[in-house]
Amino acid sequence: MKLYYAPGACSLSPHIVAREGNLPVEMVKVLFAGGRTTETGENFYDINPMGYVPTLRLDNGEVLTEGVAIVQYLADQAPSANLVPQKGSMPYYRTLEWLTFISSELHKGFSPLFRSGISEAEKASIVERLAKRYDRLEKALSTGAYLLGDIFTVADAYCYTILRWTPRAGIDLSKYPNLSAYMKRIETRSAVQVALKEEELV
Ligand SMILES: N[C@@H](CCC(=O)N[C@@H](CS)C(=O)NCC(=O)O)C(=O)O
Structure with missing residues (x-):
């Protein structure tokens, strides 16, 4: 492949x-x-x-x-x-829920920031919208090491990838202790x- x-x-x-x-x-x-x-x-x-x-x-x-x-x-x-929970189980649908959230709310939420000629006002409104998505992730990660709890799934690989772009949005990740720890946890995986x-x- x-x-x-x-x-x-x-x-x-x-x-x-x-x-x-x-x-x-x-x-x-x-x-x-x-x-x-x-x-x-x-x-x-x-x-x-x-x-x-x-x-x-x-x-x-x-x-x-x-x-x-x-x-x-x-x-x-x-x-x-074990990167995706068993199909048909509730954790499987939670994984799909996170993948969809990351794709449509986070990933595509960031995309306009990479376009040239974006105004400061547009950027501010995009960042405000993204911050609400970060709030949801921060809350979700208060109860487990990964989005699905104890197991690392494809949703974490995607979430980590998109959150690496945080500096581009000028968002201060240190305001999100669970997310900061999550990023470090994933980064240290071999x-x-x-x-x-x-x-x-x-
Ligand atoms: N819908 C696609 C979007 C992929 C996407 O946005 N890729 C970006 C990089 S993160 C890209 O290749 N952009 C170049 C372009 O769209 O021309 C997916 O979710 O896989």
Whole structure:
């Protein structure tokens, strides 16, 4: 399998899942500044016409897009790593709930901040909206080490990835003690360290 990524982008989430699951996933960097070619010289639009990462190419050539789908696919390839609770159980639906929250409320809440020409007023309103999402996460993490309690799931890989962008919003994470501890806890996981090193983020 090949996972197309950009360093520190949302593709870090499936990258972490791949390493947590000890899966033989080859990482291929997409050069956003280079007209969307890959480091191996492919035209990335030929692989994903939307031009965004993460994108997973399976060994049979099939392409899977959308981070939320990719992390679940990867988790299913490594069942012994327990990265998704048993399908049909309440914790499974909680995982889907968190994945959807992170995707639509957090990840896409951040996206406008990366656009050029955003005004200070727009930025302030985006940050205010994001802060409410941080409040929800802070409360959720008051009762457990991870979003689902004691077990690390794909939702944590995604949440950690997006919260790494906190400095871009100018949000002070130290105001959120549970979230600060959560980030440190995840960062020290050996699979996370491997993924960070492979993306040259540490
Ligand atoms: N709906 C996609 C969005 C992925 C996405 O926003 N990727 C960003 C990086 S975090 C990207 O590649 N942006 C470049 C672009 O959209 O052209 C998903 O959830 O996987």
